[in-house]
Amino acid sequence: MKQLLFILLAVFSVSCASVRFTGTPLNTATATAKKAPLTDVQKKQWAHLDLLRDSIPGMSIQRAYDELIKGRKGDTVIVAVIDSGIDIEHPALASVIWTNEKEVPNNGIDDDNNGYVDDIHGWNFLGNTERENLEYIRLLRKETPGSERYKEFQEKSQSSLENSKNQLGMISYLLDALPKSKDTIAAALGTTNFSLKEAKDFSPKSMAYMQALSIYELSVQRNISVPLLKKAKKQEESSLAAHHNIDFFGRTSVGDNPDDWNDWPYGDGNVIGPKKSGAEHGTHVAGIIAARAGNGHQGIARQVKIMVLRAVPDGDEYDKDIARAIRYAVDHGAKVINASFGKPYSPHANWVDDALRYAAKKDVLFISGSGNDGKNIDASKNPSYPKDHYQNKEFVSNVISVGATNASYNSSQIAPFSNYGKENVDLFAPGHAIWSTIPDGDYFFFDGTSMAAPAVTGVAAVLRSFYPKYSAEKIKSLLMSSGVPLFDKLTHDNTTATPKAFSKTGKLINLYNALLAASKK
Numbered sequence: 001m002k003q004l005l006f007i008l009l010a011v012f013s014v015s016c017a018s019v020r021f022t023g024t025p026l027n028t029a030t031a032t033a034k035k036a037p038l039t040d041v042q043k044k045q046w047a048h049l050d051l052l053r054d055s056i057p058g059m060s061i062q063r064a065y066d067e068l069i070k071g072r073k074g075d076t077v078i079v080a081v082i083d084s085g086i087d088i089e090h091p092a093l094a095s096v097i098w099t100n101e102k103e104v105p106n107n108g109i110d111d112d113n114n115g116y117v118d119d120i121h122g123w124n125f126l127g128n129t130e131r132e133n134l135e136y137i138r139l140l141r142k143e144t145p146g147s148e149r150y151k152e153f154q155e156k157s158q159s160s161l162e163n164s165k166n167q168l169g170m171i172s173y174l175l176d177a178l179p180k181s182k183d184t185i186a187a188a189l190g191t192t193n194f195s196l197k198e199a200k201d202f203s204p205k206s207m208a209y210m211q212a213l214s215i216y217e218l219s220v221q222r223n224i225s226v227p228l229l230k231k232a233k234k235q236e237e238s239s240l241a242a243h244h245n246i247d248f249f250g251r252t253s254v255g256d257n258p259d260d261w262n263d264w265p266y267g268d269g270n271v272i273g274p275k276k277s278g279a280e281h282g283t284h285v286a287g288i289i290a291a292r293a294g295n296g297h298q299g300i301a302r303q304v305k306i307m308v309l310r311a312v313p314d315g316d317e318y319d320k321d322i323a324r325a326i327r328y329a330v331d332h333g334a335k336v337i338n339a340s341f342g343k344p345y346s347p348h349a350n351w352v353d354d355a356l357r358y359a360a361k362k363d364v365l366f367i368s369g370s371g372n373d374g375k376n377i378d379a380s381k382n383p384s385y386p387k388d389h390y391q392n393k394e395f396v397s398n399v400i401s402v403g404a405t406n407a408s409y410n411s412s413q414i415a416p417f418s419n420y421g422k423e424n425v426d427l428f429a430p431g432h433a434i435w436s437t438i439p440d441g442d443y444f445f446f447d448g449t450s451m452a453a454p455a456v457t458g459v460a461a462v463l464r465s466f467y468p469k470y471s472a473e474k475i476k477s478l479l480m481s482s483g484v485p486l487f488d489k490l491t492h493d494n495t496t497a498t499p500k501a502f503s504k505t506g507k508l509i510n511l512y513n514a515l516l517a518a519s520k521k
Helices: 004-015 042-048 059-070 137-141 148-189 196-201 207-222 226-243 276-290 319-331 350-362 448-464 472-481 511-520
Strands: 075-084 122-124 305-308 336-339 367-369 399-405 427-430 435-437 442-446 490-492 495-497
Touching: 042 059, 042 122, 042 427, 042 511, 059 148, 059 511, 075 276, 075 319, 075 448, 122 319, 137 148, 137 367, 148 196, 148 207, 148 226, 196 207, 207 305, 276 305, 276 435, 276 442, 276 448, 276 495, 305 319, 305 448, 305 511, 319 336, 319 350, 336 448, 367 448, 399 472, 448 511, 472 511
Parallel strands: 075 305, 075 336, 122 305, 336 367, 367 399, 399 427
Antiparallel strands: 435 442, 490 495
């Protein structure tokens, strides 16, 4: 009897008590950056590497698994990804997709009486819609011609259209010039296999060679490739056709009134969306969080199920969809929500704010990207929604706003596109040239705070897995306090300052330190 009691107590202790990790927190005060270019393997894995062990300013993911976790498993955590949809058939993701066990697949019945029919892996709030206007175009459509707001939005529309046209022209030029520049250099060197150093060392250089070298050097420094340029071209063409086009109506096929909260139900259970290609962004985000190992990549969290909530089109999301997606995630057991989206206008911000309060009340962590405009979002002229501040005060304690870094450990560590703010951005995470899953079993490099947010989500999920009793607020506090400082002097948006000028903590998230900090608590 005593032996049985001991076994039961031991099982209870393992399942309910927090795991203790032992080690020395990383101190980067004497760290030096890797001087040699990253290898192809390191380019795919840099966000998981360690500044001290690898001389690369990642999040110490691999070090944490090698030295601390060592094969131990925590509880399974449900992570909701509110995004463009996810290719749930991707080989690296299929086994980590959440399933609503209370729903019978494809029977056309709302078996669990939650208001959603056949919501097997989540919900698609967009129906067959893929492209959308930006929010300011939707607001322009509602304004009285000649009003101040009408003039503001109209000027913005004209400026944005002109910018998109210029960007499209530059991208088209590079798409033509980059292959030709490589051909010119290859012909001069007598080989197609050359490095940037070899190309720069070649002499004598003709005018044509110098022009080719400048384009090639730009492509290497900024990680520009023909596939990346093709994607960028597609994005700019979409901007011209839909984002900034007042004559384009993307919501028609959904069938609801997005300005009426009570106009429900709408959408369907197809969480991939009408085309797999449209789920590219969400698939990449999900892979950062939880993909199984493959093609040089593995997700951060190993004990995770991904709940798919398709609510972010190619264009700006609707507040109604986001608020309903948050509530769905909370009601169906998600402990972390990833929000890799954002916009400067939010006509129904109160719906989203109420959903964030609901998530906070139910102990759900909400992690969002800070945005990709390279601006200070503390400034009133640069708002970024969703946000956890109202009238300069934080109204919920469960939201983490994330900026993006690159693989450089120097004054340029903050990615040039990343928004920042010592009040409205909490910390930073890798977000430049991130390798992860995309539809049809493929992988690709993406940039954005959209990639930085799921990096934090993955780390948060690991902590919630090993420390299930810790509140969302406590997890947030641990993640912020345990990060490693960014480079001591940073230059970003024409400002040179210490790291704390760019976020509340001035830190980069770090799984190794976070696990040790959680153990001490």
